[in-house]
Amino acid sequence: MKRIFYTEELSDYFTIDGGEYFHYLKNVVRAKVGDVVGGVLTGTHFAECCIEQMEKRSAEFKVLTKRPIQKHDYQLKVYQCLLKREYMDFAVEKYTELGATEIVPVISARSLTELKDKTKQRYSDISMKLFCSPRMSRCLVFQMP
Numbered sequence: 001m002k003r004i005f006y007t008e009e010l011s012d013y014f015t016i017d018g019g020e021y022f023h024y025l026k027n028v029v030r031a032k033v034g035d036v037v038g039g040v041l042t043g044t045h046f047a048e049c050c051i052e053q054m055e056k057r058s059a060e061f062k063v064l065t066k067r068p069i070q071k072h073d074y075q076l077k078v079y080q081c082l083l084k085r086e087y088m089d090f091a092v093e094k095y096t097e098l099g100a101t102e103i104v105p106v107i108s109a110r111s112l113t114e115l116k117d118k119t120k121q122r123y124s125d126i127s128m129k130l131f132c133s134p135r136m137s138r139c140l141v142f143q144m145p
Contacts, residue, residue, distance in 0.1 A: 049103035
């Protein structure tokens with residue numbers, strides 16, 4: 001099943017107008033009218049949606065089912081020293097694939113000394129994009145140091 005991440009409020013019918021969500025849906029996922037798409041909604045719910053109409057810059061969806069995101073039945077908390085950009089991105093990606101439930105950044109004498117909100121948001125986005133892949137069924141939590 002194709003998956004998307006959607007942060008707006010949801011009703012039985014909703015529309016995605018342009019922007020990165022539509023670009024991802026049209027060009028990356030290559031969804032068509034009639035496809036059933038799994039959607040992560042505001043990070044709290046998972047919904048199966050059917051694409052009712054797709055135009056050049058918008059798509060209309062009908063929600064078929066909606067349920068809370070599954071929580072892990074185990075705890076795998078990873079403590080990771082802060083790494084430079086590409087290395088930390090790769091580590092977050094791999095921890096998500098391995099099924100970590102939580103990443104706690106650690107500041108040490110030889111690591112980076114601060115974690116900005118913008119960086120934390122990027123790590124959450126990496127985790128959420130991986131969650132949208134068909135093989136992932138649960139989401140990762142990223143803590144502040």
